[in-house]
Amino acid sequence: MLEMLWALGAGVLVIVAIQMMINESFVKETLHNI
């Protein structure tokens, strides 16, 4: 149960990180300009 909670918690965080990577134009611009 505890291990499942950890995996699900990490899963939510990873998905949010992916969303940030895909959706936030600012990140793309910042990385593109460097």
Next chain:
Amino acid sequence: MFETTYENGMSYRSASEINSAMGRVYGHMSLAVIVSMFVSYFVGSSPELLAFFFTGWIKWLVILSPLAAIFGVSYVLANNPSKSVAQLCLHGFAALMGLSFATIFAIFTMGSIVSAFMGAAVLFGVMSGYGYFTKQSLDSMGKFMFVGLIAIIIASIVNIFIGSTVMQMVISALAIIIFLGLTAYDTQKIREEVSVETGDVVEIRGALTLYMDFINLFINLLQLFGDRK
């Protein structure tokens, strides 16, 4: 000193011993949060480091590594490691998590990051305090939140392809509610676990659970209320 040994051989701790064990759990958890925030700030405030970690194939490695690492950490912590190995797992994982979230410093204003952090700390404190002191069993709530968490993950994966900002806001709001509930549930569970004589690893496992709840609260508050640069 006030330890009571019952017939089944388990030694129950006194109230002050339980409080100090819980203090150690919160201590490990706070240190893990500090490690994450430090790594995140260090990488996120440097355009060169951001460019290194978040371009090409490395960005997928960085973003997905916490998910792979959590299975390794689960395996190590389940096999009764020494205290130092367990601490290394917790803080190593916290560092990886911080790295994968370094982009928040490029997306959100510093003011909103600080506000979300403070908000998460207050909400976490209230719910953890509730879980700590309530006499009511939170078991049924925990199971409900567990199912909610699976629903959130499915909805989030679907939303990666849809890209709806409204859906993202609804998901973040639901995630905040779920992790608030889980904070209370997890605190009660950990308090029950440390009420019998346990080793350091149980405390570090508890710290990892509360760390997950806190970071999820923080990130989802930031997603929902944070000001984009």
